């Protein structure tokens with residue numbers, strides 16, 4: 597008895613000590629100068645920022661070209677990489693991967709959009725390019741509303757407002773969003789279907805402007821169960837912390853804790869669209885890793 601008590605104590609002590617440090621040394625959600633709505637910071641600046649911050653492994657996850665036949669619903673039409681840039685993006689990442697191999701592990705990836713009604717086209721894209729990718733994320737940014745049209749959930753407050761009008765209420769927007777995320781988790785997009793689900797609470801990006809008059813706990817809980825049941829991992833995305841109308845991680849901390857309890861693999865992602873954002877706020881979520 598005495599002996600096992602000491603072991604428990606030592607274990608807790610070590611964990612506590614570990615908690616003093618930033619233990620996350622990866623960042624698996626990073627955009628690049630190829631992102632049409634991002635910054636023009638050079639790829640090298642992203643990599644060097646990661647190295648400076650003690651990040652030893654990164655994944656570039658540029659927004660994959662939108663599926664054939666899908667029209668980008670945002671007014672600036674700049675949600676994703678244009679199809680003719682994809683090959684250059686991969687080649688550029690591959691060259692960086694080789695150049696920087698002695699200092700940092702670089703994975704080549706994409707953030708793939710899951711869009712209701714476009715799974716076949718998305719699978720085609722993955723079947724064409726998937727063998728060149730090390731890693732990828734499946735995210736929902738676009739929702740198909742009852743009249744059949746598509747809306748972007750995170751583009752602007754005006755776009756969110758028009759989504760509310762199209763759905764009928766904030767609650768209906770959340771229900772549609774989580775239903776679509778759950779469909780993304782269960783989607784079969786072929787042999788290169790991404791294993792990781794991106795920012796699963798993006799519906800909360802404008803929560804301070806559009807407060808909920810309902811509890812979204814059951815929606816998030818069901819989403820986590822779907823992630824677990826389909827053996828997916830979770831993008832622990834800190835980008836919402838710096839969004840003035842959100843101010844929390846995707847998903848919020850209590851749900852990260854829940855996901856950990858459910859043994860869902862957690863993967864930190866900064867969702868950096870500028871070089872200096874790589875690896876930020878790791879200490880906010882380090883205790884869950």
Ligand SMILES: [Zn+2]
Nearest residue numbers: 627631659869
């Ligand atoms: Zn982006």
Ligand SMILES: [Zn+2]
Nearest residue numbers: 707735794795
């Ligand atoms: Zn995203």
